[in-house]
Amino acid sequence: MNRAADITGAAVRQKRLTSILFNVCVGQFIVGLDQRALLVALPTLTVTFSTSLTTIQWVLLIYDLLLIGTVITVGRLGDLFGRRRFYASGFLVFVLSSALCGFAQTAGQIILFRGLQALGGAMISANGRAIASIAFPASERGKAMGFASMAFHVGFLTGPTLGGFLIYTIGWHWIFFIILPIGMWGAFLALKLLEESKEDVKGTSVDLPGAILLMLTCSLFIFAMNEIPHVGWRDPLVSGMLTLSALALALFVFVELRSAMPILSFSLFRIRLFTTSMLSLVFITSTQSAISFLMPFYLQDVLRFSPTQMGWIIIANSVVIVMVAPLAGWLSDRMGSRLLCTIGSGIIVIGQYFIASLSIDASIPRIILPLLLIGFGWAIFNSPNQSAIMGSVPRDKLGTASGMNTTTARTGGAMGVALSATLFTYGLAAAGMTRAQIESPQSWSDSPEIFVHSFNHTVHIVNFFTILSVLFSAVRGRRHE
Structure with a gap:
């Protein structure tokens, strides 16, 4: 009798966990798709x-x-006021803003509505991982993170093909309208399936000054990083934005250290596993974004590949990630993150070394194989690293940690693009190209040897940051339950 009840209870529990994970995957999918x-x-x-x-x-x-600018804040608000509430609301905000984008009549309108969409995306991203981390025991958290990563990359892979088809057949509006039924379904599932989870903290209040300063710090920094490839580090606008970002950061630290209920608790950085996992993430995403930024120019301007050929080559690593991420998450539940993240980042170092030795007449297999290797390494690294981050923090900081995971990855990506663009243009200038030639892709096609030389040196240099990721992965603490 008891055995039958135990079996029934286990089946009910597994069904509930599967439903929760599916709902989290829906959120990750639409963010990647859009x-x-x-x-x-x-x-x-x-x-x-x-x-x-x-x-x-x-x-x-x-x-x-x-x-x-907002993902850490909404993650923290989810911790305090209800993760299910903010997660379901994120779907609704995403749906509303997508509809508004589809009906936009001017560029200004669509930019405004995309800003609203970002808020919905932040609410989904931060609270979805936190919900999965609470629902799943530590022994299954890696598996959950692996499937969430897979769902994001399925959306990532589907997006260009589906977007191109919709634009060609029924119009650009439908790349936004296609989100509506999926998003409404996600909101319905969240409200129906998820239990509310929030921390029982007396005297809860919103740290509004901290939230504003954090948004200014991150947004100004990312804006400056985005401008550097176009205008350089010495541009007054870039210098001004970086200075303002630094000032906002100093004020943010000052305010948070004195806040009774801070948006970002600096005590998290005293957790060795959390800090080393974040450092591994920021370094590895900076190199990944550098490759993603430069590779299309190499394929198009040196090898003269068509956009279709280029698209199929670039998605090669995402295909591997979709297949391997769940397995990597499952392994991390049994082995912890240290070995897997060290191996994964080490594989990326090897793949990027082969990318850094591409020639002006490289064959398609010679290009795709290193990309597959990089994708395999990223899949082995990412799910265990996410599981380590979410498993290392107290329960009442899960939304904050999830938001920091997103912020760290995107900040590392922006830094990687800025650094690679600077190194690449410096290499072209050192080879004798004028400023006008450097800014003209046609000049790159006319001088493929110069392009490839600068490309190779840039990838070799940024690969150093992946080596740092290997080191931080190797010295991280053991699994924290």
Whole structure:
């Protein structure tokens, strides 16, 4: 009798966990889908709204600025006032803003509504991982993070193809409208399946000054990083934004150390596993973004590949991630994160070494194999690292930790693009190219040897940061239950 009851109880529990994980995966999927589908729509939006590329890039930039600026805050608010509430609300905000984007009549409107969409994306990203971390025991947390990572990359892979099809057949509006049924379904599942979880803290209040200063710190820094590839480090605007970001950071630290209920508790950084996992993440994402930034130029301007060929090559590593991420998460539940993250980041070092030795006439297999290796390494690293981050912090800081995971990854990505662009252009200048030639992709095609030489040196240099990720992975603390 008791055995039958135990079996029934275990089956009910497993069904509940599967439902929770599925709902979290829906959130990760639509965030990844939207992020990639919009990329293929930028040329169409530029023509539709009769605007410039400089203006239309804000459709992407405003999302990053506000997502990074708010994700820690909404994660903390979820900890305090209810993760289910903020997660379900995130779906509704994402759906509403997607509908508004689809009905936008001007570039200014779509930029404004994308800012609102970023808030919904932040609420989904921060609270979804926190909900999964609470629902799953430590022995299964890695598996949950692995499936969440897989769902994001499925959306990431689907986005360009689906976006291109929708634009070609029924119009650009539908890259936003396609989100509506998925998002409403996600909100319905969240409200139906999830139990509310929040921390019982007396005297709970919102640290509004800290939230504003954190948003300014992150947004100003990311804006400056975005401008560096276009205008350089010495541009007055870049210098001004970096200075203001540093001042906002100093004020943020001052305010948080004196706050009774801070947005970001600096005590988290005294947790060795948490800190080393974050450092591993920021270094590895900086090199990953550097490769992602430079590779399309190499494929298009040196090897003269078509956009279709280029697209299939670039998604090679994401295909591997989709297949391997759940397995890596499952392994991390049994082995911990240290060995897997060290091996994964080490594999990325090897893959990037082979990327850094590409020639002006490299074959498609010679390009794809290192990308597959990098994707495999990232899958082995990412799920265990996320599990380590979420498992190392107290329960009442899970939303904060999840938000910091997103902020750290995106900040590392922005830094990697800025650094690689600087190193690459410096290499072109050192080879004798004028400023006008450096800014002209046609000049890169005319001088493929110079391009490849600078490309190779840039990748070798940024690969050093992946080596740092290997080291921090190796010295991280043991699994924290």
